[in-house]
Amino acid sequence: MSQISVRVDGVDYVDEVEPRTLLVHYLREQLGKVGTVVGCDTSNCGACTVHLDGEAVKSCTVLAVQADGAEVTTIEGVGRDGALHPVQKAFHEMHGLQCGFCTPGMIMASIDLLADNADPSEDEVREGIEGNLCRCTGYQNIVRAVQAAAAEMGTAEMGTGAQA
Amino acid sequence: MIPAPFAYARPTSVDEALQAIADGGEDVKILAGGQSLIPVMRLRLAAPETVVDLGRVAGLRGVREEDDAIVVGAMTTHSDVIADPLVQQWAPIVAQATETVADRQVRHRGTFGGALAHADPAGDLPAVALALEAEFVIAGLSGRRTVPAVEFFVDYLTTALEEGELLVEIRLPKLAGTWGMHYEKFNRVAQAWSIVAVAALVRREGDRIAEARIGLTNMGPTPLRASAAEAALAGVPATREAVAEAAAHAAENTSPSSDLNAQADYRHHLAQVLTRRAVIAAAGL
Numbered sequence: 001m002s003q004i005s006v007r008v009d010g011v012d013y014v015d016e017v018e019p020r021t022l023l024v025h026y027l028r029e030q031l032g033k034v035g036t037v038v039g040c041d042t043s044n045c046g047a048c049t050v051h052l053d054g055e056a057v058k059s060c061t062v063l064a065v066q067a068d069g070a071e072v073t074t075i076e077g078v079g080r081d082g083a084l085h086p087v088q089k090a091f092h093e094m095h096g097l098q099c100g101f102c103t104p105g106m107i108m109a110s111i112d113l114l115a116d117n118a119d120p121s122e123d124e125v126r127e128g129i130e131g132n133l134c135r136c137t138g139y140q141n142i143v144r145a146v147q148a149a150a151a152e153m154g155t156a157e158m159g160t161g162a163q164a
Numbered sequence: 165m166i167p168a169p170f171a172y173a174r175p176t177s178v179d180e181a182l183q184a185i186a187d188g189g190e191d192v193k194i195l196a197g198g199q200s201l202i203p204v205m206r207l208r209l210a211a212p213e214t215v216v217d218l219g220r221v222a223g224l225r226g227v228r229e230e231d232d233a234i235v236v237g238a239m240t241t242h243s244d245v246i247a248d249p250l251v252q253q254w255a256p257i258v259a260q261a262t263e264t265v266a267d268r269q270v271r272h273r274g275t276f277g278g279a280l281a282h283a284d285p286a287g288d289l290p291a292v293a294l295a296l297e298a299e300f301v302i303a304g305l306s307g308r309r310t311v312p313a314v315e316f317f318v319d320y321l322t323t324a325l326e327e328g329e330l331l332v333e334i335r336l337p338k339l340a341g342t343w344g345m346h347y348e349k350f351n352r353v354a355q356a357w358s359i360v361a362v363a364a365l366v367r368r369e370g371d372r373i374a375e376a377r378i379g380l381t382n383m384g385p386t387p388l389r390a391s392a393a394e395a396a397l398a399g400v401p402a403t404r405e406a407v408a409e410a411a412a413h414a415a416e417n418t419s420p421s422s423d424l425n426a427q428a429d430y431r432h433h434l435a436q437v438l439t440r441r442a443v444i445a446a447a448g449l
Contacts, residue, residue, distance in 0.1 A: 002172060019172035019215065022206070041165060043203045044355065046269060055243070055272040061202045062273065063195075065172060066219055112268060130354035131267025 004068040008033065009077025017064045023057075024048045026064035027074060035076040035104055039133070046132030049105035049112075050074045056112035058131070075104035078111065086156070087111050087149040096145030098136035106132050110146045119150055167205035171214045178332060181221055182305050185328050188214030194330065195219070196239060196278030199270045224277070224332060227251055233299075233335040238277020243268070245276050254338040255296060257345035257363060261288045264347070267355045280316075281331045283323045283386070286357040290317055291387035292347060295363040295379030299335040304328060310335075320385035343367045346445035348438045349381070352425060358382050359425045360434040362390075362414070364442035366397075373397050373406075373447060383418040383435055392416040393439055407443045414439035 001016040008031060017026055027033040027050070038060055039047030048059040051073040059072075078085040084092065087107050097103045106129060113120060113128035120128060125146045126139065134142060170193075173184040185192050193212035195201055204210045218224060224239035227248045234250045242262045245251055251259050265271060265279070265288050279289045280300070293300075293313045300311045302325060311324045318324055325331060339345070349361035361381035367374045376397040378390035396410035413436075420431035 018169065020167040020169055020205075022166065022202075025166065041206065043199070043270070046267070049269055052272075056269045057272050058269045060206070061199055061270075063198070063202065063217075065174070066195075066198070066217065109268065127354075128268060131269045 007071045021064040023062040024059035047105040049108040090145040090149035094145035096142040102134040168211035197274040199274035242271035261347040286382040291379035291381040292363040317386040344446040348442035362438040362442040364446040366446040390414045411440035
């Protein structure tokens, strides 16, 4: 067993893990963060996407020991004070999901994309979320949701800027 | 699935890493970004006795300038390579090819050195390194050695790295400015591996092509140079017609596999078409 210290959704944890434990299993089974799901066994689907030190990663393809000393944000930690994150809200409003299984990963990948590109074109959104598979929606409403979130976050930022 | 149990070592220096590899037993795997290794361990296609994690080894990340080369640390992530100003200035084809690797999440973790040491013939970076004539700096317990790209890729998933050795950095010659370069990739869907891809470097002298270097992805068990096409391009007028004629030689002496994505003869065809496109783009035609 190895000891890890990790900050997950703003809370510090010190835990014993087997070196072979995947980060996603640590999150789900030891911490109960079941908002992050496992969709495939091949690193393709992206459903398990979380942020590791601010960057989107597939948590099924990271060992928990590799997250030692790092900060992890899951879908459970993106909302603030009970309010949905703008990307969560946009997925809800634009109906960017049907069964919802891919949604946690889609939202985490989209937040990561918007951090690099605040106003992505439709093509840029599609490329930006190429690591996430949705088998229900045909992606149309997902792309709309990401662009709607970008617009809202852009407006919010402008508001902040004017105030400052 | 969950990987089989293994002993885990997390060294903090190259020397410690080499010692951990030496002490790790019969079957040691080196963990760089883990984006190829962890999937195969999860599928139990690999069940190493010891995993040596390079994540905390100092000095293996980042890109620096050294005379006529830029030196990329083996643990530099794909996303850091793409964003690196030295790479963009001196070896833009590396950034261009790296942007096509997998997806954002994988590029955040996967590393330049890891992809090269894994030496998957469908991987995008080996053919680019081969066309650039990159040099591979390898550390072992008895010291360091430098291996040219043409000797580094030995066979399917096999490199010149001996047991107990570690790829520490890759030297890329500063060719941009004198050479034009372009990576042309053909694949089926997002995040898929290359069915075939071509890395082309072209040096023009006025209205002629003086020299060309062409690296082929997935046209054999290792990345290959399209030597016949390179020879056919030397000295020809820099026109689309001349390039097309020379590119028809691109598949000579290759041995692509047939698989679910493409038959070998289709790959032969693709190599010619993609070489024409890549050379035309690299030559600015």
